[in-house]
């Protein structure tokens with residue numbers, strides 16, 4: 272039996288937050304605890320498959336013409352072009368996850384597109400927008416540096432993107448905020464929201480004072 276409440280299972284959970292906040296850490300723990308209850312959708316891309324990649328598993332590989340035709344048809348809830356290739360998530364890919372609840376980890380541009388495109392669907396898609404916040408800008412910088420995965424250039428890019436993510440959060444665009452101060456505490460709140468347990472929509476923290484000038 273599913274642990275996810277039927278009242279939220281059709282509502283994708285969109286986990287937003289700057290790179291280095293701890294999205295992967297918390298989602299990995301959630302998926303490990305509830306295997307098979309949540310799903311990540313398979314994106315479409317115009318890039319060529321790499322060795323070992325299978326159409327429909329890592330990505331749906333399509334031609335540029337087909338991709339743009341699908342954009343024209345309004346099939347994408349979000350899409351973007353990186354390094355000369357298009358990437359995007361279709362509404363169909365997301366609905367195909369049922370009965371699992373979809374969790375989306377998309378960038379700010381995607382989130383903004385979904386805000387506009389979601390309500391236009393029939394039936395309307397009602398995502399829950401969750402902002403996973405670092406306790407402070409200092410914590411964010413330390414975590415990114417501490418992970419040891421980034422070059423100077425990629426750190427610079429991630430911090431610039433973080434600034435835009437935080438500025439968006441400061442406008443109050445998200446339904447809920449969870450501060451990732453302590454993995455166990457934040458993980459428990461995320462679990463309550465993701466499963467749609469009683470009171471999930473009241474869960475959450477106040478957005479901390481995030482000083483974007485430090486970025």
Ligand SMILES: Nc1ncnc2c1ncn2[C@@H]1O[C@H](COP(=O)(O)OP(=O)(O)OP(=O)(O)O)[C@@H](O)[C@H]1O
Pocket residue numbers: 288289290291292293294295296297414415417418451452453454
């Ligand atoms: N509550 C926490 N306290 C201290 N360190 C944490 C906490 N949560 C995550 N971290 C550490 O912060 C670093 C960044 O976490 P993670 O890789 O999960 O971030 P992310 O938001 O998924 O980033 P990206 O979007 O770049 O994948 C990791 O080294 C992780 O172990």
